[in-house]
Amino acid sequence: xxxTVIYSLxxxxxxxxxxxYLGSLMVLEKMALxxxxxxxxxxxxxxxxxxxxxxxxIGAFAFLFTSAIIxxxxxxxxxxxxxxxxxxxxxxxxxxxxxxxxxxxxxxALFGDITNVIIIDMVxxxxxxxxxxxxTKAIYRKLVLAMISEDLAISKGINVAKTxxxxxxxVSLVVAIGIRIVGTLLVGFLVIVPAIAAKNLSSDxxxxxxxxxxxxxxTAFSGILLSSYLNLPPGPMVVFSGIAIxxxxxxxxxxxxxxx
Amino acid sequence: xxxxxxEDYLLKVxxxxxxxxxxxxxxxxxxxxxxxxxxxxxxxxxxxKSVLFRALLNLLPYTGNVEWTEKVxxxxxxxxxxxSDIPLSVKEFLSIVQNKANAENALSLVKLxxxxxxxxxxxVLSGGQLRRVLIAWALVDExxxxxxxxxxxxxxxxxxxxxxxxxxxxxxxxxxTILLITHxxxxxxxxxxxxxxxxxxVTFFGKSEEIARLSTQKTxxxxxxxVETLKxxx
Numbered sequence: 001x002x003x004t005v006i007y008s009l010x011x012x013x014x015x016x017x018x019x020x021y022l023g024s025l026m027v028l029e030k031m032a033l034x035x036x037x038x039x040x041x042x043x044x045x046x047x048x049x050x051x052x053x054x055x056x057x058i059g060a061f062a063f064l065f066t067s068a069i070i071x072x073x074x075x076x077x078x079x080x081x082x083x084x085x086x087x088x089x090x091x092x093x094x095x096x097x098x099x100x101x102x103x104x105x106x107x108x109a110l111f112g113d114i115t116n117v118i119i120i121d122m123v124x125x126x127x128x129x130x131x132x133x134x135x136t137k138a139i140y141r142k143l144v145l146a147m148i149s150e151d152l153a154i155s156k157g158i159n160v161a162k163t164x165x166x167x168x169x170x171v172s173l174v175v176a177i178g179i180r181i182v183g184t185l186l187v188g189f190l191v192i193v194p195a196i197a198a199k200n201l202s203s204d205x206x207x208x209x210x211x212x213x214x215x216x217x218x219t220a221f222s223g224i225l226l227s228s229y230l231n232l233p234p235g236p237m238v239v240f241s242g243i244a245i246x247x248x249x250x251x252x253x254x255x256x257x258x259x260x
Numbered sequence: 261x262x263x264x265x266x267e268d269y270l271l272k273v274x275x276x277x278x279x280x281x282x283x284x285x286x287x288x289x290x291x292x293x294x295x296x297x298x299x300x301x302x303x304x305x306x307x308x309k310s311v312l313f314r315a316l317l318n319l320l321p322y323t324g325n326v327e328w329t330e331k332v333x334x335x336x337x338x339x340x341x342x343x344s345d346i347p348l349s350v351k352e353f354l355s356i357v358q359n360k361a362n363a364e365n366a367l368s369l370v371k372l373x374x375x376x377x378x379x380x381x382x383x384v385l386s387g388g389q390l391r392r393v394l395i396a397w398a399l400v401d402e403x404x405x406x407x408x409x410x411x412x413x414x415x416x417x418x419x420x421x422x423x424x425x426x427x428x429x430x431x432x433x434x435x436x437t438i439l440l441i442t443h444x445x446x447x448x449x450x451x452x453x454x455x456x457x458x459x460x461x462v463t464f465f466g467k468s469e470e471i472a473r474l475s476t477q478k479t480x481x482x483x484x485x486x487v488e489t490l491k492x493x494x
Contacts, residue, residue, distance in 0.1 A: 028346055141356050147346060148353075149338045155317050156357050203381040204349035259347070259381070 005228045008114035008181065011125040012220035012238075015181055016190060018129035018174045020216020022136055023191035024198060024209050025143055025167065036188025037090040039175045041067040043097025043184050046109045050102060056109075057124070057176055060184075063093065064172035072165055097184075111235035112183035114224060125177045132170045133213075139163050144205065181220065186235040193242040194219055200249035201258050215245050269329055270295045270405065270437050271316075276324035278308070278315050284460070285311050289324070291456050291465050298431060298438040300452035300468060302445070302480065307458045309441045310339060313407050316439075332405050335398030339409040339441070343382040343390070350385070350393055351378040358401045366396040369434075371426050387415035391423060399430070405437040406430075420444075424451040445471055 045063030049056030071085045101109055146153035146160045153160050171191070178187035198211035223238030230237070253259055269292045276289035286308040293299050301309050315322040317336060348356075354363035367377070370392040377389065385393060391411055398406060411427070412420040428451055430436055440452060448455055448468050455471055457464035457480040470476045 144346065144348065145356050148343055148348075149341045151314065151317070151319055151338050152336065152341070153357075154319050155334070155336045158357065199347060202347040203384075204379070205347060205352050208347040 004115065004117050005224075007117045007119060007122040008224050008228070008234070009221055010122050011114075011117065011177070012181055012224040013217045014122075014125045014129035015174070015178045016194070016216035016218070016220030017213045018132045018216070019178050019187070019190035020194035020198070020212040020214070020219075021133055021209060022167075022171055022174050023195040023216070024212035025136070025140065026171065026191055027195040027199065028144070028147055036192060037086045038064065038068065038171070039179065039187040039191075040090040040097075040184050041093040042176060042179055043109060044093050044100065046105075046179070046184070047097050047101035050105050050109075051100065057180065060179055061172055061176035064176055065169055067093065068168040068172050069165070072168055076161065107233075108183070109179075110183045110185045111233045112179070112181050112186065112238075114181060114227065114234050117180070121180060125180070128173050128177050132174050135166065136170055139166060140209065141205075143167060181224065182235040182238050183233075186239055189239050189242060190216060190220060193246050197242070197246040197249040199259070200246075200253040203259060215242075219245060268294050270332065272325070272327045272329070273316075274325040274327075276312075276315065276322055276326065278311055278320060278322045280311070280320070286315075286458070287461050289458075289462055291462065293437060293439065294454070295437055296431070296435045297453040298428075298440055298451060299454045299456055300448040301439065301441045301456045301458060302443070302448055303458035303463075308460055309458055310409055312458065313409055313439070313441065317407065333401060333403040334405050334407055335401065335403035336407045337391075337394045337398050337409060337411055339413050341390075341394065346382065348382050349379050350382060353382055353393065354397055354400055356397075358397075362400045362402065363396075366399040367393075369399055369430055370396045371422075372396065388419040388423065391415060392426070395423075395427070403436075405439065407439050409441045410443070411440070420447070427451070 042060035042064050045059035045061070046056040047059070049059035067089050071082065071089060074080065074085055075082055097109075098106070142153060142158045142163050145156065146158065146163070150160055175187050175191070178190050181187075182190060194215035195212045197215045198208050201211055202208035219242035220238055222241040224234050226232070226241065227234035227237040271293040273289060273291050276286060277284065278286040289312065291299075301312065303309050311320065313336075314320045316326060317334065350367075351363065354366060364375070364378075367373070372389065372392050377385075377393075382390065382393070391413070395406075395408070395411060406427075408427070412423050415423075424447060427438065431438055440447075442448060448471055452468045455464060455466060455468045456462065464470075464476060464479050466476075471480070
């Protein structure tokens, strides 16, 4: 039992750091809700994994990344906003997922479960998080420049479309491992809330991305600790921890006027 | 064309045509840019000024001939940027995807000598400071040509003049060639050497001082349309 808790806490730290760090870009891109909704797309993938007895994480990632590519391509062709396309895709995926996922596993898929975590899960989470963070760090400034002006970024030789696609791929990876801990309904929280809490306390990019990662880790770690202590589902506990941090940062920003 | 002429020019554009979504945006565009001069590009909204810039920067497809007579490094300042919501300091912005070492030098070129600005967030800068920081960004990699798309966009009239004076200083000290999109005839007269007036095609190309002539203004803006004035009451 103690081993399971330790593995879960370590997974929480890795997922929290990577989701917070990648989420800091998602929030700046004004795609916070895209990140949230995208996570729901994983549900049919999880269901297929459970039904056909292979690792649900692989099914979740396959669905997430395939949807991300479809959305990315349709957006480029039609110029319909990301939000609208993700809105359509995630509700479709949710509908399919709820139809096919076996009922006993539905709650676990939606809200997460840490009672049967093994060392392989922890190692996979660590590897994926490190890869996602290192690759995101390499494209972070390019994506920020593209947010300021896409023309400016292209004029500097940056392939904005390919960089965005790589970023979506990495977000899909991190969201897929986050689902293990907090479930599909709540993993979007780990992408959004640590980043907006960090934004409350940052006037430069270095501090913002660092605090996003730290708040992500603290949110996931404290949520999982509470969950195992109180014997409650981890997803909601992670959300409560994150909201507590976010509230503190709002008060700190209000009192110290950090971002004005 | 003689060898001397060829050496004088940095850019030669011939028969340039840009079509976007089956609509001709610019057609039959011909002009040259001499080294170390400022070419002002003037025209109404929708005339194709920014589209011309984007084509010259290879951001848009075109047909025709664009010839750079030597290897150029372009510094570009776009008309619109989205910075208000991004936690990014001036120091970080200046070193984004380019040489960090020149950041402070670029700031002094645009006359932002107060070093405290380096730690300020881009979103809290005044309009004039932000435009200077954008120009500094374009100067960090030491370009030999600047593309400025309405560099004083969104700032008050009083703050415009110092920016153009500063740009004139950079042009002289760095022997910079400048392509400048503007709506302002006064800026064309005072701060540019040549004028390219566009309205889907070239309506005027020549020395900027020509704009003072009524005939040139008629060429650019069309014949004046007179309105009936009110008669003064006896």
